[in-house]
């Protein structure tokens with residue numbers, strides 16, 4: 001099963017880090033917040049880098 005990252009829109013400050021680290025996974029939605037649009041758009045390690053790099057810990061693996 002593919003692990004899917006989840007962005008909490010109430011926590012995201014729209015810094016753009018995850019979008020630039022994993023452009024195939026995250027994009028900004030119409031509200032200007034990051035969201036996952038394709039969990040298979042990067043390797044798990046690349047997504048983990050985005051999770052670790054988020055300055056406000058807005059991204060987590062969905063369970």
Ligand code: SF4
Nearest residue numbers: 012013015016018054
């Ligand atoms: S790295 Fe975190 S704060 Fe920055 S856009 Fe992504 S989810 Fe939002």
